[in-house]
Amino acid sequence: MGLRPIGTIRTPWVTAADCPRNGRQPSPAPVCRVVIDDEFLPGLDGIDGFSHLILLYWLHQAGAARLVFRPPFDPVPRGVFATRGPARPNPIGLSVVAFDGRDEAGALLVRFLDCADGTPLLDVKPYLPSTDAEPDASMGWLAPHATERGK
Amino acid sequence: MGLRPIGTIRTPWVTAADCPRNGRQPSPAPVCRVVIDDEFLPGLDGIDGFSHLILLYWLHQAGAARLVFRPPFDPVPRGVFATRGPARPNPIGLSVVAFDGRDEAGALLVRFLDCADGTPLLDVKPYLPSTDAEPDASMGWLAPHATERGK
Numbered sequence: 210m211g212l213r214p215i216g217t218i219r220t221p222w223v224t225a226a227d228c229p230r231n232g233r234q235p236s237p238a239p240v241c242r243v244v245i246d247d248e249f250l251p252g253l254d255g256i257d258g259f260s261h262l263i264l265l266y267w268l269h270q271a272g273a274a275r276l277v278f279r280p281p282f283d284p285v286p287r288g289v290f291a292t293r294g295p296a297r298p299n300p301i302g303l304s305v306v307a308f309d310g311r312d313e314a315g316a317l318l319v320r321f322l323d324c325a326d327g328t329p330l331l332d333v334k335p336y337l338p339s340t341d342a343e344p345d346a347s348m349g350w351l352a353p354h355a356t357e358r359g360k
Numbered sequence: 361m362g363l364r365p366i367g368t369i370r371t372p373w374v375t376a377a378d379c380p381r382n383g384r385q386p387s388p389a390p391v392c393r394v395v396i397d398d399e400f401l402p403g404l405d406g407i408d409g410f411s412h413l414i415l416l417y418w419l420h421q422a423g424a425a426r427l428v429f430r431p432p433f434d435p436v437p438r439g440v441f442a443t444r445g446p447a448r449p450n451p452i453g454l455s456v457v458a459f460d461g462r463d464e465a466g467a468l469l470v471r472f473l474d475c476a477d478g479t480p481l482l483d484v485k486p487y488l489p490s491t492d493a494e495p496d497a498s499m500g501w502l503a504p505h506a507t508e509r510g511k
Contacts, residue, residue, distance in 0.1 A: 210364070211361065214361075215450070231491050252441040254437070255443075288403040290483075292406075332448060338494060338499070340382050343487060346488075346489045350406050351410075351488060356490050
């Protein structure tokens, strides 16, 4: 079960410590560039017309997995699978991003990322509201900490 | 960038060919069991109270990546990153599932999976509507093929 990067994510945040708590926290959210390696560019055919994408990436700055830890904004220790923290057994990050098209170099222009600059990209998937949107989902212990939605 | 399974997904579908097109297609959707390996069980602390989860898993029955292919339900070849098909450069599957609690053995009970029985589980994340729900997202070429939502 080995992975290979398919590209690189460029963001304004140099280290994990610089990153916002989530991609909706900065307002306005900066436009980030997702640079796809040349060999994988044909895989983008047909991506125009989707307003949102799901990006999977390798959290290369995450330390060793911590199965239980105390989130920075909450006093109670939580299991890592009840958080979106980076120090996971398989440190794969996931962001739902707004897709603003491609620049002249072919990079994807997206908003609502929260990862560090240089993060290796693993996958791009089209966001499908028919299977991915649960606007009324309940957020368990994270409910009091929900980020308000910007645009 | 190596992965290790954290558990195993049990579904009614033996082979990839048996799987539904997506987890919302079967109506009613069967309840599936997500068995977490013992060493990772502490990571589930605090997961109760979330109505939905995001599961990442290794598409172990996917063949070699096909960057451009013709989806079974559409006549036009599409880039793999504009599809949710399994034959990806990094064959990581993603499902947003309804979380119905845990059984007496500690397995997660979920609905809306579409993967084969025995699929290795990579990650469990809480679903956060504040960052993950885009009910008005546009679906590009997939719009005419959208699955109607069941309950």
